[in-house]
Amino acid sequence: MRYAALFVLALAAAAPAAADPSPQLVALVQQRIERYGLDVDVSLFDTATVARLYGILNENDDDYFRKRQKLKTALRNATDR
Numbered sequence: 001m002r003y004a005a006l007f008v009l010a011l012a013a014a015a016p017a018a019a020d021p022s023p024q025l026v027a028l029v030q031q032r033i034e035r036y037g038l039d040v041d042v043s044l045f046d047t048a049t050v051a052r053l054y055g056i057l058n059e060n061d062d063d064y065f066r067k068r069q070k071l072k073t074a075l076r077n078a079t080d081r
Contacts, residue, residue, distance in 0.1 A: 021051070033071060
């Protein structure tokens, strides 16, 4: 029983902590997302969501409305920190 408790304790200590997105990335996405008329605080989202938004913003798609729709969809499905 003691070994099981030690094993669980070791697993809990080894689990990686979720890191916040880099401030530079958040600032970049915040600045660029405002160009699409979306009023959202990007700093409230987790790293995966900010990365997803950054990926959409960097797509080679020049269609403003299509990219805006993709951003709105990603924001609707976003995960807060």
